[in-house]
Amino acid sequence: xxxxxxxxxxxxxxxxxxxxxxxxxxxxxxxxxxxxxxxxxxxxxxxxxxxxxxxxxxxxxxxxxxxxxxxxxxxxxxxxxxxxxxxxxxxxxxxxxxxxxxxxxxxxxxxx
Amino acid sequence: xxxxxxxxxxxxxxxxxxxxxxxxxxxxxxxxxxxxxxxxxxxxxxxxxxxxxxxxxxxxxxxxxxxxxxxxxxxxxxxxxxxxxxxxxxxxxxxxxxxxxxxxxxxxxxx
Numbered sequence: 001x002x003x004x005x006x007x008x009x010x011x012x013x014x015x016x017x018x019x020x021x022x023x024x025x026x027x028x029x030x031x032x033x034x035x036x037x038x039x040x041x042x043x044x045x046x047x048x049x050x051x052x053x054x055x056x057x058x059x060x061x062x063x064x065x066x067x068x069x070x071x072x073x074x075x076x077x078x079x080x081x082x083x084x085x086x087x088x089x090x091x092x093x094x095x096x097x098x099x100x101x102x103x104x105x106x107x108x109x110x111x112x
Numbered sequence: 113x114x115x116x117x118x119x120x121x122x123x124x125x126x127x128x129x130x131x132x133x134x135x136x137x138x139x140x141x142x143x144x145x146x147x148x149x150x151x152x153x154x155x156x157x158x159x160x161x162x163x164x165x166x167x168x169x170x171x172x173x174x175x176x177x178x179x180x181x182x183x184x185x186x187x188x189x190x191x192x193x194x195x196x197x198x199x200x201x202x203x204x205x206x207x208x209x210x211x212x213x214x215x216x217x218x219x220x221x222x223x
Contacts, residue, residue, distance in 0.1 A: 004155070031209060041199060041216045043156070048209040055209045090155050097209045098144040098163075103155030 003027050006091045006104040013081060014112050021076045021107045023091030031055075031097065032074035034066060035090040037106070043090070049074055050097075078109075086111045114139040116204050118214030126222050131189045133200055133217045138183070141206035145185045147176060148201045150216075156201055160187070192221045 006023045013019055025032065034046040048056035052068040063079045074091060088108050092101040115138045125131050137145075143164035148156035162169045162176045162185065169176050175188040189196055202214040 033209075033211075041150075043201060043213040043216070045210060045212075050209060058210075092155075098205050098207045100146060100158045100161060101156075101211065103148075103157065105153070105155045 004091055004093055004102050004104040006089075006107055008107060009105065010108050010110075012110045012112065015081055015083060017081050018077070018079045019081060019109070020078070021089055021091075021109075023074045023076070023104060025072055025091075025093040025102070027093055027095075027102060029093040029095050029102075030071060031094045031099075032068065032071075033092040033094075033101065034074065034076050035092060035103075037088045037090060039087070047074075047076075081109075081111050083111050085109060114142075114204075114210075114212045116202060116212045116214045118202050118217060120217060121215065122218045122220070124220045124222060125192050127192060127194060129192055131192050131196070131219055131221075133187045133202070133219075134184065135186070135202035135204075135214050136182075136184050137204040137212070139204065139206055139212070140183070141208075142183075142204040142212075143207065144205045145176070145178060146203050146205075146211075147174075147187050148203065150199045150201065152198075159200075189219075192219075194221050194223050197221045 004025045031050045047066045049068045088106040091104040094101045117136045146161035150156045178185040203211045205211045
């Protein structure tokens with residue numbers, strides 16, 4: 001069983017479009033995250049949620065809006081996509097802060 | 113701001129040799145230091161972690177050392193095998209739900 005699953009795996013779309021990425025974890029963890037990994041492999045945190053509440057927003061543009069309907073899900077909606085949004089987006093979860101994180105296999109977003 | 117420096121960016125070793133990757137963190141409040149391995153097309157996977165009350169931790173061929181005074185921590189892989197080839201990331205966290213990752217080390221184990 002996949003612990004952290006995200007869909008879709010690949011997303012190719014035009015500049016200006018709106019798209020969503022979904023994430024689900026079956027580990028019973030309280031905390032979920034979104035990360036962005038650029039072409040140089042730099043891994044940067046975007047958002048942290050604990051018990052469905054936003055804890056960390058790392059100066060991410062307002063075009064990015066995370067939503068956590070319950071502790072097992074953290075979705076990411078992106079409005080007005082720009083070329084610079086092209087990257088691999090990873091969802092992760094952990095039991096609490098300062099605990100091992102479990103990552104999904106990523107969503108590769110390509111903006112044409 | 114918080115920063116984690118990681119060196120080297122690439123590392124090639126012969127099969128059976130040891131590999132060492134080093135990280136330096138800036139935030140004195142950091143107290144949890146995980147290491148992740150990322151294979152092509154996959155997400156990072158935790159391989160070992162260490163907390164600030166411990167100086168060294170070992171798990172089979174993998175070990176991590178921590179020097180809190182110098183704010184350094186290192187990953188040691190002994191008897192490297194081709195399947196150890198991947199990108200390795202260090203990270204630091206101070207309990208604020210924020211993990212700062214290093215810039216990654218691409219390890220190649222030559223058969």
